[in-house]
C-alpha cells in the first residue's frame with residue numbers, strides 16, 4: 001500500500017484522512033494549525049511538523065486547504081511538499097482553487113519529476129465523513145489510475161475531466177449552477193411569501209416538475225424553516241465564484257449570471273453572513289424585498 005501524506009486537516013481533510021487510516025493506509029499528516037492534527041493523530045496518523053516532512057515520508061500526498069495561495073504555499077513554497085518529495089512521487093490537490101493556479105502548481109511539480117493531479121470534490125462534510133465525495137480530476141490518465149484506489153476510499157465517484165486544471169474548471173461549473181439555482185429559488189420563495197402564498201406549499205407543488213432539482217430539495221426546506229447552519233459556507237462559495245470570474249477574465253469570457261452572483265455574495269460576506277450556509281443567499285433577496293420567508 002502507498003505511503004500517504006495528508007496536508008490540511010480542516011472540516012473536509014480531517015474525515016478524509018481518517019477514512020484513509022481506517023482503510024489501512026499509513027498516513028503522515030500536517031496542518032499549520034497544530035490543534036487540527038490531534039484528532040487525526042489519535043486515529044493513527046504520524047504527525048509531521050512541516051509540509052516538506054510529509055513529502056519525504058510519503059509516495060502520494062493529498063492537499064486539502066482553503067484556496068490557491070494556501071495550496072501553492074503547501075506544495076511549492078519554502079518548506080513545501082516539493083522540498084521533501086522525490087522524483088516519481090505524486091501530489092493530489094483536492095482543494096477547490098482557480099484552474100490557473102493548479103496549472104502553475106503542476107508545472108512546479110513537473111520541474112521536480114513529481115506527478116500532479118487537481119482533484120476538487122463536491123459533497124461537503126457529510127460525504128467526506130461517509131466517504132462518498134464526488135471527485136473531479138485533472139491530469140494524466142496514468143496518474144489518475146495511481147490515485148484511483150485512494151479516490152475509491154474517500155469518494156463514491158472519480159471522473160477524469162482532462163489535463164491539469166480541468167478538475168477545477170469542472171468544480172467551478174458546478175458552483176455556478178448551484179449558486180444560480182439557490183439565488184433563483186430564494187427569489188421564487190420570496191415572491192410567494194410577498195404574494196401571500198405559503199412558500200412550503202409552492203416548494204411541494206413545483207419540486208416534482210421541471211423546476212425541481214437536488215439544490216431545490218436540499219435548500220428549499222432550509223429557507224422556509226429558516227435554518228442557515230452550514231453546510232457549505234457562503235464565504236467558500238464566494239471564494240469559488242471569485243475564482244470563476246478570475247478564470248473567465250483570463251479567458252476573455254463574459255459571465256453575466258456569475259458576475260451578478262459575485263455581487264450578491266460580496267454583499268452577504270460584508271454584512272457578516274459568511275459563516276452561514278449558502279441557502280442564506282435568501283437574506284440578500286429578503287433584505288431588498290422587505291419580507292421574511294417562512295412557512296405558515
Ligand code: NAD
Pocket residue numbers: 007008009010011012013030031032033036051064065066067070071073074094095096097121122123124125231232233236
Ligand atoms: P478548512 O478551512 O476547514 O480547512 C483547511 C485547513 O487547511 C485548515 O485546517 C488550515 O489550517 C489548513 N492549511 C492551510 N494552509 C496550510 C498549509 N500551507 N499547510 C498545512 N495546512 C494548511 O476548509 P474545508 O472546509 O476543509 O475546505 C477545504 C477545501 O475543500 C476548500 O477548497 C473548500 O472550498 C473545499 N470544499 C469544502 C466543502 C465544505 O463543505 N466545507 C465542500 C466541498 C469542497
